[in-house]
Amino acid sequence: IDLMRGIQGTLRDSGRTVVVADIAAEGYYSPEIEDATIQDLIQSRSAGVISTLALRQENLDLLRDWQIPIVFVDSQPPATARSLPAITMANYEAGMQVGEHLASHGYDSWLFLAYPVLWSTRFERERGIREAAEKFGAELVVLESPNNVDGAFATLSGFLDAPGATPPRALIAGNNPMIHGAYSVLRDRGIAIPDEVAVVGFDDFAWAGLLDPPLTVLDEDSEAIGVKAARTLTRIMDDQRTAEDSG
Numbered sequence: 001i002d003l004m005r006g007i008q009g010t011l012r013d014s015g016r017t018v019v020v021a022d023i024a025a026e027g028y029y030s031p032e033i034e035d036a037t038i039q040d041l042i043q044s045r046s047a048g049v050i051s052t053l054a055l056r057q058e059n060l061d062l063l064r065d066w067q068i069p070i071v072f073v074d075s076q077p078p079a080t081a082r083s084l085p086a087i088t089m090a091n092y093e094a095g096m097q098v099g100e101h102l103a104s105h106g107y108d109s110w111l112f113l114a115y116p117v118l119w120s121t122r123f124e125r126e127r128g129i130r131e132a133a134e135k136f137g138a139e140l141v142v143l144e145s146p147n148n149v150d151g152a153f154a155t156l157s158g159f160l161d162a163p164g165a166t167p168p169r170a171l172i173a174g175n176n177p178m179i180h181g182a183y184s185v186l187r188d189r190g191i192a193i194p195d196e197v198a199v200v201g202f203d204d205f206a207w208a209g210l211l212d213p214p215l216t217v218l219d220e221d222s223e224a225i226g227v228k229a230a231r232t233l234t235r236i237m238d239d240q241r242t243a244e245d246s247g
Helices: 002-013 031-042 056-066 092-102 119-135 149-161 176-188 222-246
Strands: 050-052 070-073 110-114 140-146 168-172 200-201 216-218
Touching: 031 056, 031 070, 031 168, 050 200, 050 222, 070 222, 092 119, 092 168, 092 200, 110 119, 119 140, 119 168, 140 149, 149 176, 168 176, 176 200
Parallel strands: 050 070, 110 140, 110 168, 168 200, 200 216
Antiparallel strands: none
């Protein structure tokens, strides 16, 4: 929501409108939906694209051929298109910061409930957490979950139901769906937060402080990222228009 607020407000100020398309509804990615969405964008003569996912090479080529600029936000372009602009938080540093926070409270058993690598922020967040665990001598378990609440619930439940499994002392939720799913599991099992399991989440949200106890979150300032992404795309589109007018 905060990301879209930043994008929409900035583009509205430049006299442009925003069309939102979800190619991974409820966290389930479909290449067919991605392909259809790109075709729709081309047919509707979209002036530019802001993407939260690393698109397939075929679709990047199509956007390039149709001279439709793209800016990646909260994600990185694929290795074949590293020259394309990307606006993200410092995810590695954020992972290290989360680890340092947990270590400072004496927690030495961590579980990182992570979304799939399709969302490229996962790489650097996990790298930071892994290096922090090594630095502070913490035991780390990484669980990959579908990027939705139900998937997070099922993944964490399956881990806790395994023979001999014990809850970690600290749980790191990779994003808001992971937070929601994890909280539901801990609540249903009567596991006290933070007395039995401390929870830290990436991606702030407005009511984090209203939880009881309040949830510790790392605020990536999504709205500011959205503003910067929209300004970057606007600048590219304006440069294109100037080049066309002068040509």
